[in-house]
Amino acid sequence: MDAAPLVRTEMPSPSFIMSQEGYQIATYSWGDRDAEPVLCVHGFASSCRDNWVETGWVRDLTRAGYRVIGVDQRGHGASDKPRDKRAYSMGAFVSDLLTVLDTYLIDDVRYVGYSLGARVGWQFAVDAPEHVSRAVLGGIPDGRPLARLQIEQARAYAEEGIPVEDPVTRNYVTLAERVPTNDLLALVALAEGMRLGDADPDPDRPPGQPILFATGSEDAILERSKKLAACAPRGTFQEIPDRHHFNTPGSRVFRQSALGFLPGGDGDADAAGPR
Numbered sequence: 001m002d003a004a005p006l007v008r009t010e011m012p013s014p015s016f017i018m019s020q021e022g023y024q025i026a027t028y029s030w031g032d033r034d035a036e037p038v039l040c041v042h043g044f045a046s047s048c049r050d051n052w053v054e055t056g057w058v059r060d061l062t063r064a065g066y067r068v069i070g071v072d073q074r075g076h077g078a079s080d081k082p083r084d085k086r087a088y089s090m091g092a093f094v095s096d097l098l099t100v101l102d103t104y105l106i107d108d109v110r111y112v113g114y115s116l117g118a119r120v121g122w123q124f125a126v127d128a129p130e131h132v133s134r135a136v137l138g139g140i141p142d143g144r145p146l147a148r149l150q151i152e153q154a155r156a157y158a159e160e161g162i163p164v165e166d167p168v169t170r171n172y173v174t175l176a177e178r179v180p181t182n183d184l185l186a187l188v189a190l191a192e193g194m195r196l197g198d199a200d201p202d203p204d205r206p207p208g209q210p211i212l213f214a215t216g217s218e219d220a221i222l223e224r225s226k227k228l229a230a231c232a233p234r235g236t237f238q239e240i241p242d243r244h245h246f247n248t249p250g251s252r253v254f255r256q257s258a259l260g261f262l263p264g265g266d267g268d269a270d271a272a273g274p275r
Contacts, residue, residue: 011053012030014078019095020092027070028048028069029067035065035066036066037066037069037109038066038110039069039097040061040070041071042114042115042116043113046115052068052070069100071097073093074088075183084193088189088192110132113137114138115141119201121137126205134209134210136262139219146172153166154172154173155185207232208234212237212257213225214240214257215237216247217242220244220245236261
């Protein structure tokens with residue numbers, strides 16, 4: 001159970017880095033600057049605060065001795081929110097993270113991502129393996145991310161207030177409206193942009209690092225997430241009991257599983273844990 005109240009972590013003012021196209025990307029840092037860094041990347045329609053601060057992740061990671069670097073992905077939180085679908089390619093999301101590491105003078109990180117952040121993390125680990133020692137990928141989307149969202153219905157709601165009929169799209173709109181800083185039209189552009197190019201996780205080209213995959217037992221993508229996990233040569237899978245896609249980040253079981261996995265201890269060269 002997760003009934004115990006959380007001790008809230010202070011949310012610092014964002015430090016902004018500049019993307020290659022000139023967008024401002026908000027970043028946050030907690031913990032000892034010399035500690036082992038963990039990069040936390042949130043999901044669609046969420047933010048660093050929503051996914052990682054309010055749910056206790058930053059608190060628990062810093063208590064475990066890590067330095068936490070948080071990011072508001074483009075289109076979210078305090079970051080710029082372009083309404084051009086071309087701004088939201090997978091390559092752009094990965095490029096933003098590389099710029100974050102370069103700005104913070106960090107060579108490699110342990111990575112924690114959820115949903116869209118997990119999908120980006122898969123690609124980050126594949127395309128820049130020297131920068132990711134191991135990763136926790138929660139609720140990793142199956143197939144083309146956000147493919148079930150009915151773009152035209154979401155846009156009509158955002159622009160004209162026309163009620164959304166499709167239940168999946170309605171769930172995403174409700175999720176987006178939970179976060180006061182969200183721009184629904186930017187998120188619609190993101191969902192549309194992710195359908196351009198090669199946005200699917202490629203099961204024939206999985207990340208080779210140790211990866212913990214975790215998905216809620218009530219999540220519709222559970223079985224497909226398991227199949228993606230089975231493709232990773234050093235992947236393990238954790239089913240998070242009694243959780244669906246939108247409330248898994250708040251699970252204590254999820255946090256504890258990640259904290260047990262991140263230090264290593266399985267014979268890998270990176271198994272030393274926090275310094």
